Amino acid sequence: MSEKPKIHRFNDMRKLVARLRDDLNGGNQDFVLLYAYNGTGKTRLSMAFKDAGKKQISRPMNVNDHVNQALTITETVSDTLYFNAFTEDLFSWDNDLEKDSERRLHINTHSKFFKGLKDLALDERIGYYLGRYADFLFDIDYDQWTVSFRKGEDARHIKISRGEENIFIWCLFMAICERVIDGLETYAWVKYLYIDDPITSLDDNNAIAVASDLAKLLRKAKSRTRPEAVVADGPGEVDMAPRMVPAPIKAVVSSHHALFFNVVCNELKKDAHKKYLLQRPERGTAYTLRATDDTPFFHHVSMLAELQKAAHGGTLYTYHFNMLRSILEKTATFFGRDDFSACIHGLDDAELFSRALNLLSHGKYDIYQPSVMVDDNKKLFRQILDAFLGRYEFVLPEVFEPPAKRRAGAPAA
Template sequence: MSITLASINELAMHLRTELEEKKFVLLYAYNGTGKTRLSMEFRDIGKQGDDDEATRDTLYFNAFTEDLFTWDNDLEGDCARVLKMNAVSRFFAGLEALEMETRIRPFLHRYADFDFRIEYSDWSIRFSRDVKVGEITETIDNIKVSRGEENLFIWCFFLAIAQLAMDGAEAYQWVKYIYIDDPITSLDEHNAIAVGNHLAQFMRRKDHSIKTVISSHHALFFNVLWNELREIDRKKFAPHFLSHIRKTDQYQLSYTGDTPFFHHLTLLQEIWRAKESGQIYTHHFNSLRSLLEKSSIFHGHKKFTVCIKQQDDDTDDTLYGRLVNILSHGNYSFYDPVDMLPENKAHFEKILLDFLDFYPFNPELMPATLEQETTP
């Protein structure tokens, strides 16, 4: 089922109408479709007035949110690098009294190994990292974090504010909608799974009335959210594929129905590369589960365990299903991947190879081994 909308304003209005009945709208769209413009159009519809007292109803995360943070690299002294916040933005209104550091850290420490402090006197953020030198751990202050780490910090900053809105904090009682556009532009496939899973769990809280729109061009991220959010209540969840008809400047919204937007071949190639290189980490069990889920849904089954080869001594087909269930859950570190235990590696490879024997994909789709890829 698909509909054609004449303009981006009409599209934004349609999403608001849809959210009268739904709790979540999930959009997949290629880069250049107009996702960021759509998020701003959605926000603008909810604004009343043009001055500082204007009312609003949408808390959003997009490229403009990231632009509220800029680096001062201390070009003269080259030692006190800080991330500056745009103090005139209403995004930061009232934060000084809300103990933001203690709210941001639980999110940030899921992913990163650096720390920070906010200086409200000059609206700056200073980063630090503990480094082990011999037997002593030293704290290095005023560091410049990487672009990926910076994006993660801003994302966690936003999640802390979203949590305030969901908790009903007075400063954010105006929030009726949360609109998130591509929060993972600098993250790889493994991290897309972790961020998508965490975001879905975060948004699944039932003790608030805020409605959410999430848009992304990242297929794996979309699939993770699709699988997680549909478990809440399918009647409250609307996944769509969004496309832009450039010739007419119209937009087409296609409902994805009971089948997510499949990119399990890409996921399979990623898992195969890890297996061939021997660099199998604990988070790869999450990738393997995602592959099994996508394949089972594609073939019309409700449980991913149908894609696990049944063993002669396990007639109930429970052993490997339980292993995947247990080993695909847990916290993930972006910068400190954890090696899988040898026994679990053996289980991982057996499940994968049995799956490929069960569903014979074209072997030419499998990427070269790491050794082959690096051979001149």
């Protein structure tokens, strides 16, 4: 019997970031792949990783030639180029409310992300990626720093959907990454890529395409080399013919999207990487990492363990109905069924369970502002979960620390 993967616990995000950086450096990994549910703190983690790589440097700045002195200036440099929700916020819409005819996407030129963008000649590479995922075209005005969109010559300055906007920004990021890998001086500071949930509104086909393209780019990044001059045998002499030395760019990828995550994992399975399930027990300040190298699709089973813990000893929130229905849907798909109700068909109260899941998984149950279930719904939730686990004998992992035992005679939460 194989040994259960160890669960690593971190009391704060700073220690978690240190572990990820250790994996990429001392651990000699090319990539760290994190699967985490929404609300775990993936975006905050990506920013903490970026902040951990910041440092202050001083460099001389020559003033006018006739002044025989130099000033020293201090600046902050980073080592991480990231893509997350904040990247998308670097763009804002001008919807031309007065004329309602020329809608444009503004680019925040103060961001280091766009430094040197005008000279990078990215339009062709952006168009290459965009053509793989979408059917609209774009024009970048580098004088006004705006982007306009069109679908043919007869539909110009159109307002694209939020999903299409995200795709365009992602394609721009991919094009910039290509220039980073090429060794462009503007992005010489980049040592790591941190990519958090690049897909938010994609169908399955595009999710696969984006994951595959990203994996291809990451493999190219980890194999990057750069020229380095070498000293010749003679003292003081320099051999001007450079040699190529390794200059890899390593990456962290985090996602809540199961299909995207699994495609990336499969594409990178031959490369040195760590694959983790990231969780934040009880929505507290501590985090756990569990290696999933030997347990593909482990995150779905882990989600069941989380639901069981909440149902029998933890706190049940309204959004747990959404999670339970999602698991039933994936189980039904696995067995070739069309509807989640197939997972509970034939059980006592199957019709009641099906109606409850249909009703209670479609409300405004936000994981960021969770509401505790009322007592009747708690009872119903436990009945559905227990009946489902009774039919399908999942071996549930001990992802969380076991709940404290209730005092004798105390009712369940």
